[in-house]
Amino acid sequence: MSSPLAIGAVSAVLRNLLDDGLIEAGSAMGLTVDVTAVAPDTIDLDDADASPRLNLFLYQVTPNQGWRNAALPSRSSVTGERLTNAPLALDLHYVLTAYGRADFQAEILLGYAMHLLHERPVLDREAIRRALDPSPLDVSMLPPAFQALTASDLADQLEQIKLTPSIMSNDEMSKLWSALQSHYRPSASYQASVVLIEGARPGVSPLPVLSRGPRDPTTQRERGVLVNPDLLPSVPTLFRAEPQFSQTGARLGEPVTVTGARLAGTGHVVLLRHRLNEQPFELTPDSVAASGESMTITLPGDAAAQAALAAGQLSVGLRLLVDGEPAPRETNTIPLILAPTADFASADLQRTASEVTVELTASPQVRTQQKAVLIIGTTEAVAAARDDAADPLLFSFDPAIAAGEQRARLRVDGADSILLDRSGTQPIFAPDQVLEVP
Template identity: 65%
Template structure:
């Protein structure tokens, strides 16, 4: 594959091809011909001493559809490791323009150039190498940019470079030259395909597969394809995460049941991941269903858990060794909503003070200061609702800093129902332990007059 220098290398090869082939055109016009690869608006047309010019302008780069899905995906969906260096496949679109000051010079020059590209629809590897490394010339004598193009590896890519004339309509040409902001000159458009740019970073290359599943230790033969007489997934799979009582999320100290299939085995551990975790939080289950239908665990509510866990959407998986197998497996990840719990009354066990509410300032504001279980990290958003009125948390530096909310003075005095939303996860306001849902009386705060 080519390197990132391939686009410039293609322009250099095409310019070299035109430059070498226009020797005859220079003799026909009685003067030398300049070949360039610059933007048309940078060409000075006022200098009478300038020779006729042929200019190659790269005006557009598009993805190549034939190579767009090759070697994808290029990263592991689980660990994020690079599996392959997927090529960047591009088609290059050029505008070939002839400039001449005398009668018929531009037409003659454009005719020669178009015939040259017509006769060379494919740029062979030898021609590319000669153009980018013009032996016997000393490459160090050439401009630094051209010296760098010799390392593009354009000649070694798997696809040959093909040059095809493109038909542009009057509207296309009008739009293009208007965008260039210069006067129109006789032109022809070409598509060059395909340029394959590939990275060189190390990738993970797995060894060949020797067996399908576990092998018999005596015969070393694999067990073959296993067939399950049902429509359930053949591998350990999680379906849902449910709390003991139906609610919007799981709070610290809640029991959570992960339901699924084929969860029977040994060495179970529940893994919880979050976008802010550097590593998953690993918990031991409190119960595993003998039929492999569920795994139950309790979210910890001790002091370390306040900083280790985070409110919002967690990804829950179960890692264990299935029955009849010797290696552990990890299930699919399912969402688990970790609900924040605003600390309204003091929590002596965790050393968390009670929430405070003040009305002061000019103009007066109602300031609510409280903490949450688990802690709210500075990267997370927090919104507090008192009945139907909401306020955003003030900026914080550390997770241990309290949450401070400022409400307008129009907030009435008296008791208000409290709801805390962190990263879209709401605290639990409803109590569903009884025969019908009611507001949890502990989720109230009093605003002074």
Template identity: 55%
Template sequence: MSSALAIGAVSAVLRNLLDNGMVDVGPAVGTVKVTAVAPDTIKLDDPDFGPSLNLFLHRVTPNPGLRNAALPEFDPGGARRSNPPLALDLHYLLTAYGSADFQAEILLGYAMSLLHGRPVLDRAAIRTALEPSPLGAGILPPAYQALAASDLADQVEAVTVTLEPIDSEEMSRLWSAIQAHYRPSVGYVITVVLIEAAKPVRSALPVLSRGAPDEDTGDEPGVFVHPDLLPPVPTAFRVAPPEHQPAVRLGETVRIEGAHLDGSAVAVRFAHPLLEDPIVVDVGVNEEPSVVEVDLPSDAAAQAAWPAGVWTARVTLAPPGDPVVRETNPAAFVLAPEPVLAPAPVIVRDAGTGAVTVTLQSRPQVRPTQRAVLALDGDAAIAEPRTAATDPLVFAFGPVPDGERRVRLTVDGAESLLVDRSTSPPGFDPTQVVEVPA
């Protein structure tokens, strides 16, 4: 495959091809200069400006035939398993410039005839165009010297040159974007350029047998057939909080529902964006294929280690008859915070302004980088900045009305469970209230 220098290498090869072919047109128009720059940089008012050809790369598009030909770049675990090539088509604008009658037309005719006769840039021509000068690589510009390492001649697919018709409307838009005076031009598309990264990858070993061979016969068990629509591998569908609640609290039991969750060495890996490593809870042996139940801890260590917010849970297990440990997909759930209302939080009203300040603790602890919002009925306030997770949360409200107010604490989008959904119809939790002084 080619390297990232391949696009520049194609321009260099085309310019070299045109430069060598313009020797034959010499008697008709004189010395011809071939460039590969933007048309607006060409100085037409230069008194020494003579007949010339310019090759301008104005557009790059993905090749439709090879853009999805390779395997995905990463596996579900995030490890790089391939370097899929970047397949590109290069669109060029070939423009002829002349200072006398018919010069531009003659140049364009010779150039088009030359490219028509070379529909494929063969490997020998590419190597010849990009090899260092026999007088020494030091006489070439640094950019041209670097193109020798493009590996364009070694890519699998051939590089072809095809005339690309451009109608008058598109040509007008193109030259208007370039902001240069129009000159006789023709479009060409170069396909295909394959750019591949040179990064290390992980490649799986060949499969020796489909399952563990039988000890007596040596036959492999083959492919297992499941007569249902369930996934064939351990899969987590969702995490179900208890009592039909939308979130889980520390100390409660969560149900991870899925398929093929029975086995040995069962463990659940809980991950949170604020944690570098997941928290692993060992379950042991699970005999239920459709659910795994996990008791969340609620001790002092858990209050510091389990921040409120959005979590994901993965189940790892060894399925029955399979010694290989499998891991399910992640299933998301919300760990809700709990405002500590016993003992009662400190609520103070300013005698002059009537503003109310509430100071309370939360279970689990709220980390300084987390955003905490406290609502007293319909009035809400954001927690003031803190330096440690053990510091209390301080909320500065406006003149909140006095009396009994329902409390809602929200941490990183996870809201405390004010509504009790275990009853029908649901109702407010009577314990989630505070008394605001007059």
């Protein structure tokens, strides 16, 4: 596969092909011909001393229809590792334009150019290597942009580049030249297909399957595909994580009920992942239902958990050993909102003529990469930048904010502190989610 330099490499090879072909064709023009690959609006048409010119311009790039559904870049939903590097398949659309000041110069030049491309409908690999690495010429003598194209790997891609004349109607040609804001000159359009660009990041390839399930130690027969007489998933699967009282999120120290299927087994370990943590936070569930349909976990609230966990969206997974299987199995992941808990009772509020400042702490600690917003009543303020997660949050409000007791909530990465108390028959405002504005 080619690198992202392949688009520029195709243009460079085509320009080289046209340049060499016009040199070999001799002096039919009687003048030196310039071969360029620039935007038509940058060409000075008023220069009376300008030589005849042949210009190749890339005006459009489209996905290749044959390759576009081959695959998509994918990552593991569990670890985030890259699994595949699917190629970016592109078709390149060029307009070839001839410029000449004397009679018939442009027509003759365009005829030579179109014949050259007709005779070379495929850019063979050796021609690409010669064009991008013109030995024995020292590549370091060439412009820096051209030097970079030698690393495009265009000659080694799976498919060869094919050139096909494309038909543009008068309407399409008129729109193109109007968009270019340049005067029309005799032109022909071509399509170069296909350019395959692939990433160089390492992927993960699975090993071949040796058996469908464990083998019987006596007969060495495979167990086969596990079938259950119901419509539930055949492997341990998590469905949903529900905070207590149907709250919008769970807080540290509170229980969470996780529902699923086939959760029975041994060695249960709950895995809590967050985008800012490289490794999952592990904890043991409080209980697992004998039916395997649910389990209960309690989010720890100690100092270690406050530093290790982060507010916002967590992904909850489970690792367990299913009865009869030799190795632990890891389930899918489900979302869980970890709501921040702001210490409003110990908050420090100060009013000056220019602002009202609020300094408070939160649990878990708000990372320096997270966005924290304090909402007092209906007024919001974003926390000032900090150097360490253990530093308190500092908010600055407009002095027009009303004084007195007001409802408050802290929002971290879109997760709000719990403002409503749903433990009763009807929801009420939590009495501790208030600030006394001076």
